[in-house]
Amino acid sequence: MNPIKNTLKSLSVTTTNVIVALIFFIITAKITNPEFFGKVAIIQLLEVVTSAFFYFIPGQIITREISYLYARKEISKSVIGKFLSFPFLVLPLFLILLLFPNYVKLTIPYLFLYLLNGVMGSIMVGMDMFTETAITGNIFLIIRWGISIIAVLSHNIYLFIEIWTLGGIISVSMNYAFLSRKVGLILPSFDFAFLFKHFKEGLPLYLSSSATFLSSQGDRVTTAYLLGSYYLGLYQFSALVAGVPSMVLGALGGVLLPTASFYKALGKDEKKMSSISFRVLSLITFLAVIISIPTAVLVVEKFFPAYISGIKVLILLLLATTLPFPIGSLTNFIIAAKKSLRPFLILSLLNGGLVLLTSFLLIPRIGIIGGAISQAIVSTISSSFVLVYALKEDTFVLGKRESAILFMMPLIAFYEVFVDPPYLDFLLLLSVILLFKTFRIITAEDMKLIDSFLPSKLKFIISLMKAIS
Structure with missing residues (x-):
């Protein structure tokens, strides 16, 4: 279970998603009417609803359990079959969509495949099958955003759904083939006691996911309700651009859970693992934030002048979604x-x-910047909560190096919001590097561990990290 190699494989999927989806949305916005664009948005919203409300055994629980069994060499097709059975039990719930318009009804097969594919992905990363998930993930995204341009050109939402469904069939079939090659022919096994046990254990995460749906979409809904579609467009565009760094960093986060579970099953100390991860991710996150903000501002000013009034919103949202990532x-x-x-x-x-x-209190008074402030407030509270709980449960230790990082986070945020002329970000970048070197936040021992995981072609990264930290 090599976290660096697995991160690179996950990043390939994220990069494909960012590039191909960006091209898709630019073309769709240019050549279609708002009605067609809205229907595409509804299908995407149904995906979010499926993940938030129909994923009764959270993917994190599945990945953790599979990683433990894989580390102990106790993995079996019987256990995999039990986890794969739950999307089939959920399938009848999708029939509620029969109450909606015709094109929504036709999404039922796709949404089932989307859920089944998510469960397969959780199982596969738990078994260190990141290469296979990268292959199927990239193929699915190319079909999803690339080939579906045909449906956009013909303004045919039904063809659009058919292409996405085809992508789901291909992705599920490939993942099934990869799993079967690894452990043997798999059939869904309906063990209700097994499923209920993991449902009960993961219930807080499941309910959290449902509540997170409100927290992630509440500011958008409030903006649309109070200010109308024009300001919602400004806000959504700012959120889309601001979300790119956190999406890329998410590829790093997706590797942590199976890696931590795998090595925890082998008896490794989670406090040591969480400490080095926190410190290395902090360096990457700080650099990402400092580089992303002036880049995003430049892109908006040069290529999207109609959205310049949303730049402050963009900066706040980028900080709120990206800066707390290490925590x-x-x-x-x-x-x-x-x-x-x-x-x-x-x-x-x-x-x-x-x-x-906070959205209802702030947005009527100060406009869309109120929605961004709302997200910043929630992000701060959420990060503080996770940090305190990790310390309480003894899965993280707050030493001098970790304390220095926590001290730097609000300073970077304050600088970017209140002080920052874009051309001075270079000075902030140097200051962060100097602080990392001064406090020796990444140690020689950390370097040796990272070096042991690096592929031969990436050994130059150690030299860069030594220069930086």
Whole structure:
């Protein structure tokens, strides 16, 4: 289980998604009417609903359990078959979509495949099958955003759904073939006691996911309700651009849970694993934030002048979604260590309520910047909660190096919001590197560990990290 190699494989999927989806949305926005664009958005929303409400055994629980069994060489097709059975049990719930317009009804097969593919992906990363998931993920994204341009050109939403469904069939079939080659022919096995046990264990995460749906979409809904479609367009565009760095960093986060679970099963100390991950991810995150903000501002000013009024919103949203990433990554170690997940339900309910409350209080008074401030408030509270809980459960230790990083986070945010002329970001970049070197936040021992995981062609990264830290 090599976290660096697996991160690179995951990044290939993220990169494909960013590039191909960007091209798709630019073309779709240019050549179609708002009605067609809205139907595409509804299909994407149904995906989010499927992930939030129909994923009854959270992917994190599946990945952790599979990683433990894989590390102990106890993996079997029987266990995999039991996990694969739950999307089939959920299938009747999709029939509620029969109450909606015709094109929504036709998404039922696709959404089932989307759920089944998600479960397969959770199983495969738990078995260190990142190469296989990267192959199927890239193929699916090319079909999803690339080939579906044919449907956009013909303004045919039904053809659009058919192409996405075809992509789902191909992706599920390939993942099934990869799994069968690894462990043998797999059939769904309906073990209700097994499924209920993991449903019960993952219930706080499931309910948290449902509540997170409100916290992630509440500011958008409030903006649309209070200010109308024009300001929603400004806000959504800013959120789309601001979300790119966190999407890329998400590829790193997706590797942490199976890696932490795998090595925890082998008896490794989660505190040591979480510490080095936190420190290395902090360096990457700080550099990503400092480079992304002036780049995003330049792109908007040069290529999207109609959206210049949303730049402050973009900066706030980018900071809110990206800067706390190292703290959020500690959640993976809490799950891997099998600590109680109930507090995350409380956190998600708190976040959802706060987003709605602060959005309704701020947006009428100060416009769309109020929605961004709402997300920043919730992000701060959520990060503080995760940090305190990780310390309480002894999955993370707050030493001098970690404290220095936590001290730097609000300073970077303050600088970017209140001080920053874009041309001075170079000075901020140098300051961060100097602080990392001064406090020796990444140690020689850390370097040796990273070097042991690096492929031969990437050994130059160690030289770069030594120069930086």
